[in-house]
Amino acid sequence: MKGQIPPRRHILTLLVENQVGVLARIAGLIAAKGYNIDSVSVGETMDASVSRITLVVHGDDWVMEQVVKQLNRLIEVIKVVDLTEEEFIEREMILVRVNADPPNRAEILRIADIFRAKVVDLTHRTYTLEATGDEDKIHALLELLRPFGIKELVRTGLIAIGRASKTPSTKLERVAGGDGEEGAKKSPAVAT
Amino acid sequence: MKITGAEILLKSLVEEGVTTIFGHPGGVILHGTDPASDHPIKYILCRHEQVATHAAEGYYKATGRTGTVMVSSGSGVTNCVTALTDALVDSMAIVVLTGQLPAVMGWDAAQEVDTVGTARGCTKHCFMAFTTEEIPRIIKEAYFIARSGRPGPVLVDLPQAVMTGCVAYTGHPKSVAIRGYNPQMTGHPGQIKRAAELIAQARRPVIYGGGGIIHADASEELHELVEITQIPTTLTLMGLGALPTSHPLWLGMLGMHGLYWANRCLIDADLIVAIGSRFDDRVTGKACDFGRQCKIIHVDIDPTSIQKHVKVDVPIVGDVRCVLRELNKELRKVKRNWARDFDEWYGQIEVWKKQHPLRYEQQQGVIKPQYAIDMILRLTEEYDPIIATGVGQHQVWAAQFYRGRKPRRWLTSGGLGTMGYGFPAALGAQAAFPNGLVLNIDGDGGIQVSLSELSTLVDYKLPVKTFVINNKCLGMVRQWHQRVSAHHPLPTGPVHQPDFVKLAEAYGAVGIRIERPEEVKAGIEKAINTPGPVVVDVVVEREENCLPTIPAGAAITDIVRAPAPTPDKSSQTWH
Ligand SMILES: Cc1cc2nc3c(=O)[nH]c(=O)nc-3n(C[C@H](O)[C@H](O)[C@H](O)COP(=O)(O)OP(=O)(O)OC[C@H]3O[C@@H](n4cnc5c(N)ncnc54)[C@H](O)[C@@H]3O)c2cc1C
Ligand SMILES: Cc1ncc(C[n+]2csc(CCOP(=O)(O)OP(=O)(O)O)c2C)c(N)n1
Numbered sequence: 001m002k003g004q005i006p007p008r009r010h011i012l013t014l015l016v017e018n019q020v021g022v023l024a025r026i027a028g029l030i031a032a033k034g035y036n037i038d039s040v041s042v043g044e045t046m047d048a049s050v051s052r053i054t055l056v057v058h059g060d061d062w063v064m065e066q067v068v069k070q071l072n073r074l075i076e077v078i079k080v081v082d083l084t085e086e087e088f089i090e091r092e093m094i095l096v097r098v099n100a101d102p103p104n105r106a107e108i109l110r111i112a113d114i115f116r117a118k119v120v121d122l123t124h125r126t127y128t129l130e131a132t133g134d135e136d137k138i139h140a141l142l143e144l145l146r147p148f149g150i151k152e153l154v155r156t157g158l159i160a161i162g163r164a165s166k167t168p169s170t171k172l173e174r175v176a177g178g179d180g181e182e183g184a185k186k187s188p189a190v191a192t
Numbered sequence: 193m194k195i196t197g198a199e200i201l202l203k204s205l206v207e208e209g210v211t212t213i214f215g216h217p218g219g220v221i222l223h224g225t226d227p228a229s230d231h232p233i234k235y236i237l238c239r240h241e242q243v244a245t246h247a248a249e250g251y252y253k254a255t256g257r258t259g260t261v262m263v264s265s266g267s268g269v270t271n272c273v274t275a276l277t278d279a280l281v282d283s284m285a286i287v288v289l290t291g292q293l294p295a296v297m298g299w300d301a302a303q304e305v306d307t308v309g310t311a312r313g314c315t316k317h318c319f320m321a322f323t324t325e326e327i328p329r330i331i332k333e334a335y336f337i338a339r340s341g342r343p344g345p346v347l348v349d350l351p352q353a354v355m356t357g358c359v360a361y362t363g364h365p366k367s368v369a370i371r372g373y374n375p376q377m378t379g380h381p382g383q384i385k386r387a388a389e390l391i392a393q394a395r396r397p398v399i400y401g402g403g404g405i406i407h408a409d410a411s412e413e414l415h416e417l418v419e420i421t422q423i424p425t426t427l428t429l430m431g432l433g434a435l436p437t438s439h440p441l442w443l444g445m446l447g448m449h450g451l452y453w454a455n456r457c458l459i460d461a462d463l464i465v466a467i468g469s470r471f472d473d474r475v476t477g478k479a480c481d482f483g484r485q486c487k488i489i490h491v492d493i494d495p496t497s498i499q500k501h502v503k504v505d506v507p508i509v510g511d512v513r514c515v516l517r518e519l520n521k522e523l524r525k526v527k528r529n530w531a532r533d534f535d536e537w538y539g540q541i542e543v544w545k546k547q548h549p550l551r552y553e554q555q556q557g558v559i560k561p562q563y564a565i566d567m568i569l570r571l572t573e574e575y576d577p578i579i580a581t582g583v584g585q586h587q588v589w590a591a592q593f594y595r596g597r598k599p600r601r602w603l604t605s606g607g608l609g610t611m612g613y614g615f616p617a618a619l620g621a622q623a624a625f626p627n628g629l630v631l632n633i634d635g636d637g638g639i640q641v642s643l644s645e646l647s648t649l650v651d652y653k654l655p656v657k658t659f660v661i662n663n664k665c666l667g668m669v670r671q672w673h674q675r676v677s678a679h680h681p682l683p684t685g686p687v688h689q690p691d692f693v694k695l696a697e698a699y700g701a702v703g704i705r706i707e708r709p710e711e712v713k714a715g716i717e718k719a720i721n722t723p724g725p726v727v728v729d730v731v732v733e734r735e736e737n738c739l740p741t742i743p744a745g746a747a748i749t750d751i752v753r754a755p756a757p758t759p760d761k762s763s764q765t766w767h
Pocket of ligand 1: 450468607
């Protein structure tokens with residue numbers, strides 16, 4: 001079953017208990033497969049006891065299927081979805097400081113404008129831009145800025161949300177306490 | 193009234209039905225390891241934390257009740273890591289309670305270890321108590337997680353401040369609700385129907401059962417399935433005992449060192465019914481070739497076990513007992529003369545059995561290890577003994593020649609193959625059944641890994657009978673070496689060896705030595721009739737190999753068989 005399709009990008013979105021050590025467990029599990037985490041972003045959901053983690057990992061489909069099952073097996077993980085097979089919207093935000101010598105300033109501003117990036121800081125020699133977009137857009141922007149000399153780049157890591165019509169992601173919202181829908185995928189185990 | 197965290201902990205453990213704790217003390221857990229002498233919990237002080245943890249595994253496997261361990265911080269915790277890993281891969285329900293320094297963490301204080309960080313990779317789950325109040329809830333959850341679903345080890349880290357803090361005890365929680373954890377017990381009815389249909393059509397089916405049947409306490413249901421369908425049944429190393437070995441449809445163990453015909457059945461079957469077994473590479477060989485020719489049904493409570501190595505046609509996620517009950521209901525409705533339909537299949541299996549029987553030849557002079565082990569198993573069978581093993585050749589032979597009527601009587605380290613497992617596992621089982629016959633069949637290598645526990649056996653009057661199958665080398669490694677590098681000197685011997693009889697006596701146990709074939713029977717009988725812990729040094733042939741074998745990485749079809757028997761009339765052959 002191994003390696004029929006070359007490794008590709010997988011976006012995993014997880015709802016987890018908002019507790020100490022959860023991220024370490026998740027990172028450990030992915031590291032144990034020999035995979036690098038390309039990006040990770042974490043934040044609270046509308047229910048403060050639940051966090052959402054978005055992971056981007058390159059891996060074989062069949063290994064990623066195991067990863068998803070194993071993540072699901074972790075006690076603190078409430079729900080995992082591999083968005084790769086779904087319709088979704090993705091965004092990343094970057095802050096980038098680029099050399100802006102006077103002759104280049106107009107050109108940099110024009111690029112920023114086309115990409116709807118904002119100048120959030122400036123010095124005599126640099127502009128700092130803020131931009132958001134999907135992977136392709138961010139990549140294209142950075143390629144255009146690269147010739148001017150990028151001094152520093154900070155990225156938030158990718159976040160993604162399923163299209164509203166898609167059931168798995170709406171289920172996710174329910175667990176996350178969004179929109180007042182009740183019921184989680186993993187209903188709690190009850191023992192007496 | 194306010195009481196300390198340590199007292200609350202003990203109350204919680206009593207509530208969870210804990211009667212025995214295995215452990216090794218230390219400064220920061222003293223408050224826990226010191227119950228009054230009339231306390232309902234018995235504390236067994238082992239000589240090493242790894243051993244205490246293996247003992248808890250043995251206790252769990254033999255009783256079905258979660259084993260409990262209590263150890264101190266730092267090295268007390270790191271010593272547990274091997275055994276926790278062993279418990280994780282073999283799905284053993286244990287709870288390990290560890291002492292921790294006062295609540296402030298990360299100061300590199302004396303004997304401070306990031307316990308939870310260390311345990312993350314080798315536990316099903318781990319907890320850290322931050323307040324005294326949460327002890328009852330954590331203990332309730334820990335025992336629930338350890339024993340439910342796919343069983344596994346759970347660790348609870350208890351800082352000293354939490355143990356010494358005083359709060360009012362408000363009782364034990366009645367229930368647990370963990371939103372991220374809900375093992376699927378019942379199988380999908382549609383899948384169960386599909387499975388029944390496949391079974392009803394099969395011509396050459398085989399049941400490949402594993403440890404999951406034991407964990408689910410589903411031997412009766414398995415037995416029923418076999419009775420209804422008359423399907424020949426093989427079990428993994430971890431599943432031994434799930435079907436009585438005297439059953440006419442019992443094929444013996446399959447896998448790397450499994451019996452020839454059991455493996456042949458898997459190669460030639462048109463349907464494999466995998467129940468609570470996880471297609472380990474020691475069973476499938478090269479997984480891509482496994483089960484190509486047939487349909488596969490797979491019942492397992494853990495979705496990660498399913499479709500992991502081998503593609504299956506009918507996956508059923510659920511507890512073996514729940515699923516088999518439903519499946520048996522479906523199969524009872526099938527109108528079919530099962531035994532007659534399988535006549536040809538049975539005939540084929542008989543041919544394989546005759547072609548390559550499991551055999552050894554005990555000649556004059558030196559004891560064959562197989563003979564010694566076979567005799568131990570034959571002579572003790574009537575007592576339904578609990579048998580623990582070390583890891584290596586003796587383990588494989590014990591499995592090949594295994595005789596047993598009941599589940600939970602076979603304790604061995606399968607997934608991790610931890611040498612030194614036998615002694616403590618036997619100790620744990622004997623602690624649970626002080627009057628039962630508990631044997632440890634070990635190697636001369638393995639016994640020395642955990643020999644210190646002879647002290648514990650003597651201390652607590654636990655009458656484990658240990659048989660050291662003494663080939664004066666690390667036999668399994670010698671065998672591998674022989675295959676991969678025939679001409680190189682082996683780093684596996686000869687080595688200096690202690691006198692096991694004198695060692696037993698030095699510890700206050702009884703030592704017996706058996707050196708000649710004609711002494712074997714009397715020696716075994718003497719050992720089982722001697723009260724208290726006994727160590728029997730059985731001196732055996734050094735160069736014997738475990739056969740058949742599927743070389744590591746090869747396909748199941750590449751099985752290496754024992755050579756044809758020599759036509760020597762004076763030798764005794766057992767089938
Ligand atoms: C030297 C050596 C030689 C070996 N040779 C062999 C050999 O020849 N043959 C062999 O078989 N093994 C052999 N082994 C052992 C092997 O490595 C594996 O440990 C073993 O095959 C696994 O057994 P299992 O498939 O029964 O799974 P286990 O490890 O027992 O796992 C149990 C499975 O059942 C599931 N389960 C648990 N509880 C339930 C429940 N309530 N309901 C449903 N499912 C449940 C679990 O999720 C898991 O998938 C050898 C080991 C050593 C050290
Ligand atoms: C802790 C540990 N270290 C190393 C091994 C590798 N190993 C597997 S079998 C074996 C030899 C076992 O020798 P012995 O206990 O004498 O048993 P025998 O094979 O001779 O029956 C070794 C070293 C292991 N399984 N466990």
